[in-house]
Amino acid sequence: MNFTVTALDVTDSTQSEVKRRATAGAPEGTVVTARHQRAGRGRRGHDWWDAPGQSLLVSVLLRPGGSPRVAPQLSLVGGLAVADALADAASVAARIRWPNDLLVDGRKVCGILAEAASDGMGRLDHVILGIGINLNQTGFPPTLRERATSLGLVTGRAYAAEPVLAAVLAHLGRRYAEWRAGGFAALRTVWLERSTVPGQLVRLPHGGEGPAVDVGDDGVLLARANDGRLLRIVSREATEEVTAHAAGH
């Protein structure tokens, strides 16, 4: 895939900027970065805080076509690509917490937001993959302090955004091509090796938590409920779909 990168100083959110460009017909591979976002967004309606110039803030436009049902898989593909990139650019072995947080020593070093839009005729129009990597922060606001870290804190080195961006885009291009050729099934084994599944505790849609057991060829997480049932969890977003899975899996 060819990437066309626009580097902004300040914007509301690179997600919003790429969304505007997608709506105006921008092609797959459109990439926007920023040094600072005034209204950065996280998953489930959360804000995404950044200290100006300390993070890699990037959004990438993908147009895979096909069914909207595959959109959640792209956030897993994104998580894997960033794990590859952190190993490559910083020799940091991050773990993927389903669906796509990247953790080092249990603390979050990167968050990913996948926002999908369909074309009104039942097909996927685009997915915008938003990636926020903590590069050089030496401290975080009190609400994040216990849960966040940065590449700098982990390795004691300073990171320029450009080489990390280059690694992210190179690995994303490669993993996306593998996904297009073979679906999530082609990435499932390596994704599992890099992830906190099995064992990760996940919030269950009808309350409580349960351990993740496995991820399917379709990227759906299997988690064990308190009553022993296995649940299929498609995504943690509001439109969560959960169905009882065949007993005995």
Ligand code: BTN
């Ligand atoms: C999360 O963990 O909740 C997802 C965070 C995603 C943050 C990135 S930063 C670049 C892009 N622009 C945004 O407004 N959000 C994503």
